[in-house]
Amino acid sequence: MAAMLWLLRLVPGAALFALSVLAPAQTFDFDRDEVGSTPAGWFLPVPGTEFTVQADGDGPGRCARLHRGAGAAPVRNAMRTFEVAAHRGEQVTLRARVRVGKGGRAQVWLRVDRPGEQMGFFDNMQDRPITTTDWQDVEITGLVATDAERIALGVLLLAGDDAWIDDLRLEYAAAAAGAAPQPAAPLSPRGLDNVAAFARLVGYVRHFHPSDAAAAVDWERFACDGMRDVEQSADAAALAADLQRRFAAVAPTMRVVPTEGAPEEPRLEVPNGGARGLQCVAWVHDGVGLGEPSIYKSKRVFRSMSRRGELPDPSRPLRIDLDGGVTCLLPVALFARGGSTLPPSAAPDLPPRPRYGGEDRATRLAGVALAWNVFEHFYPYFDVVGGDWHATLRTALAAAATDPDERAYLHTMQRLVADLHDGHGNVSWLLDTHQASLPVAVGWIEEQLVVTAVSAGAAGRVAVGDVITDIDGAPAADVFAATMALQSGATDGWRRYRAEHALTLGEAEREVRLGLRRGDAPRQEVALRRAFGAAATPPRPEPIAELEPGIWYLDVDRATDATFTAALPQFEKAKAIVVDFRGYPRGMSPQTLFGHFLTETARSARWCVPHVLLPDRRGMQCPEVGRWTLRPQRPHLDARLVFVTHAGAISYAESCLGIVEHYHLGEIVGERSAGTNGNVNPFSVPGKLTISWTGMRVLKHDGSQHHGVGIAPTVPVSRTVVGVRAGRDELLQKAVEVARGDK
Numbered sequence: 001m002a003a004m005l006w007l008l009r010l011v012p013g014a015a016l017f018a019l020s021v022l023a024p025a026q027t028f029d030f031d032r033d034e035v036g037s038t039p040a041g042w043f044l045p046v047p048g049t050e051f052t053v054q055a056d057g058d059g060p061g062r063c064a065r066l067h068r069g070a071g072a073a074p075v076r077n078a079m080r081t082f083e084v085a086a087h088r089g090e091q092v093t094l095r096a097r098v099r100v101g102k103g104g105r106a107q108v109w110l111r112v113d114r115p116g117e118q119m120g121f122f123d124n125m126q127d128r129p130i131t132t133t134d135w136q137d138v139e140i141t142g143l144v145a146t147d148a149e150r151i152a153l154g155v156l157l158l159a160g161d162d163a164w165i166d167d168l169r170l171e172y173a174a175a176a177a178g179a180a181p182q183p184a185a186p187l188s189p190r191g192l193d194n195v196a197a198f199a200r201l202v203g204y205v206r207h208f209h210p211s212d213a214a215a216a217v218d219w220e221r222f223a224c225d226g227m228r229d230v231e232q233s234a235d236a237a238a239l240a241a242d243l244q245r246r247f248a249a250v251a252p253t254m255r256v257v258p259t260e261g262a263p264e265e266p267r268l269e270v271p272n273g274g275a276r277g278l279q280c281v282a283w284v285h286d287g288v289g290l291g292e293p294s295i296y297k298s299k300r301v302f303r304s305m306s307r308r309g310e311l312p313d314p315s316r317p318l319r320i321d322l323d324g325g326v327t328c329l330l331p332v333a334l335f336a337r338g339g340s341t342l343p344p345s346a347a348p349d350l351p352p353r354p355r356y357g358g359e360d361r362a363t364r365l366a367g368v369a370l371a372w373n374v375f376e377h378f379y380p381y382f383d384v385v386g387g388d389w390h391a392t393l394r395t396a397l398a399a400a401a402t403d404p405d406e407r408a409y410l411h412t413m414q415r416l417v418a419d420l421h422d423g424h425g426n427v428s429w430l431l432d433t434h435q436a437s438l439p440v441a442v443g444w445i446e447e448q449l450v451v452t453a454v455s456a457g458a459a460g461r462v463a464v465g466d467v468i469t470d471i472d473g474a475p476a477a478d479v480f481a482a483t484m485a486l487q488s489g490a491t492d493g494w495r496r497y498r499a500e501h502a503l504t505l506g507e508a509e510r511e512v513r514l515g516l517r518r519g520d521a522p523r524q525e526v527a528l529r530r531a532f533g534a535a536a537t538p539p540r541p542e543p544i545a546e547l548e549p550g551i552w553y554l555d556v557d558r559a560t561d562a563t564f565t566a567a568l569p570q571f572e573k574a575k576a577i578v579v580d581f582r583g584y585p586r587g588m589s590p591q592t593l594f595g596h597f598l599t600e601t602a603r604s605a606r607w608c609v610p611h612v613l614l615p616d617r618r619g620m621q622c623p624e625v626g627r628w629t630l631r632p633q634r635p636h637l638d639a640r641l642v643f644v645t646h647a648g649a650i651s652y653a654e655s656c657l658g659i660v661e662h663y664h665l666g667e668i669v670g671e672r673s674a675g676t677n678g679n680v681n682p683f684s685v686p687g688k689l690t691i692s693w694t695g696m697r698v699l700k701h702d703g704s705q706h707h708g709v710g711i712a713p714t715v716p717v718s719r720t721v722v723g724v725r726a727g728r729d730e731l732l733q734k735a736v737e738v739a740r741g742d743k
Helices: 002-008 013-018 189-208 212-216 219-227 236-247 361-378 389-402 406-418 476-484 492-502 561-566 568-572 590-595 652-663 721-725 730-740
Strands: 050-055 062-067 076-083 091-100 105-114 118-123 136-143 150-159 162-173 255-258 279-286 297-304 318-321 326-330 333-337 426-429 440-445 448-454 467-471 511-517 524-529 544-548 551-555 576-580 606-608 624-626 640-645 667-670 683-685 689-692 697-699
Touching: 062 076, 091 105, 091 150, 105 136, 105 162, 118 136, 150 162, 189 219, 189 236, 189 279, 189 326, 189 361, 189 389, 219 361, 236 255, 236 326, 361 389, 361 406, 361 683, 361 689, 389 406, 406 426, 406 689, 440 492, 440 721, 448 476, 448 721, 467 476, 476 492, 551 568, 551 730, 561 568, 561 590, 576 730, 590 652, 640 652, 640 730, 652 667, 667 730
Parallel strands: 551 576, 576 640, 606 624, 640 667
Antiparallel strands: 050 062, 062 162, 076 150, 091 136, 091 162, 105 118, 105 150, 255 326, 279 297, 279 333, 318 326, 426 689, 440 448, 448 467, 467 511, 511 524, 544 551, 606 697, 683 689
């Protein structure tokens, strides 16, 4: 993410002046550039990237080809800048034609640069990438800030080796009414009721009303547009009328009425034409499909009325009471003929407005609404974690309305996701500059914030075991608690683990003042700076090592199938093997790891994907969709096995540890694991935020709860301040004692 961000920020000053900064060009199509050359005025931030002019293969003209070239950088970028002072306050539109090679992914981007390296409008088509080998027309529309200095634009290559771009045009026009970002302002009590009702109704219609129009509408734009003025409705009658008008095109059979007097059991009549050829259509969700290919799917299913099976009855809409004294009568199945819903519907034309980031109030409110609804209808653990999710919606909407900037919006969304108590729950911001690290690692140990590792940037000034008393003048305990509040987790241990890492992150080169206490010595203060690549990590043995005669060590975080297999001759001679699961076994397959430990065929935990037909998780079923089957293989390792874990072991690591637990493969030393397992299901919301969460329910081998429970150690051990100060890895030390038989 840091590399992507760097590619899209301002070019460093020295390089910027080397560019040919031109007056705004209405059209640049590469036809005047020499074939084989880099087009004039373009800059390539990543060394090795190639950007050259060639025949476009689609007529007599020329285009430009962005080629991955040499080097390992995953993202390639070609960009240029234009002075834009003459167009301040205007609307700008970038149009282009783009295509990619096989397996490619490209994104065109447009950015407005303001004084002091501040960013104005920005859109990089993250939610609508180019993946086709055919030419595709793309368009980005934004507002030029009133203090804008430059416009930067370019094309990103994120997958594959090649992308082609042609016919770029920058067009300016007077800003349309309502085009400017909406400023922050608090919601009145009535306004909060209104936007909460709209937010919930967006989710009901988007995910469960199966009309052709609802399936085709741009829900991000629809939500952003509605959030601009829905709060103005004066009472329940006005709100019902406003919502009915807004949703009429996408949900023509839905009705929104004041709750007082709403029918208890609404009915829909069979459409004209009789029953012949009549179909039923409804959404069927296995998990929820959110755009990216995954195991989670959402599909509108058409069946004949006589064989509709599990599909809801289209003549019986649901009655759902919303906020603000209004009720929706929502059909979650519709009548259809010939694969088209009745009555016919088409997605409405929405007002053209820029796609803003978190600087726009309506965008923030829409982001809250769209994210909240995904979890409201599809998160599989509310029965485990409890809480008042409706109250979370209202709290988040109220906060988003007054958030002063993008970072405050990020924190609002992080607090919303934290209420899921999901270890996979995470919110990241595409433009986040706070990813540089302090040159120390910290741990919350015995109710104190303790330095656990030191890198070169702090050597000689900070020592392992120092207690941090304050950070920039604020008590360290308060700073850590505020950081914890932004972390989502099923266990306090995982939230602590995440907060320990997050606390060291921030803006590069910013000075941070730490108050330190070393033993009984007086408090001292040091000033450290964050930097990319500065992170410190506590030392560990080599990934595969002999710790003492006959006792071998395997770190699944750094070992691979190949290195493990190569070490089998040594492991065959071992008296004991300590397997360190304080990490993520990304390079090891479970069959390779466990095949040599097993004497019988083993299965993994139970993975269950929610099957959803109705909103609010009504009748949600979670059928089992698969398990690992692991078989013994030679050579069998007869060594005593000891497994080390801590609160940071999550997901795949817990799948592995669950096998250890169920089949009693050895002692488990350390701390309880994170208590979160299952495939994530990431999605994006307005404001350039990406949200991760757990999309399935995972149960232990015996069908009991895993979420929030995790894998408990058979030999509990935690770090101590004294042990850290002495340089001891207390969890590994205890594991070696157990391996010796000294438990």
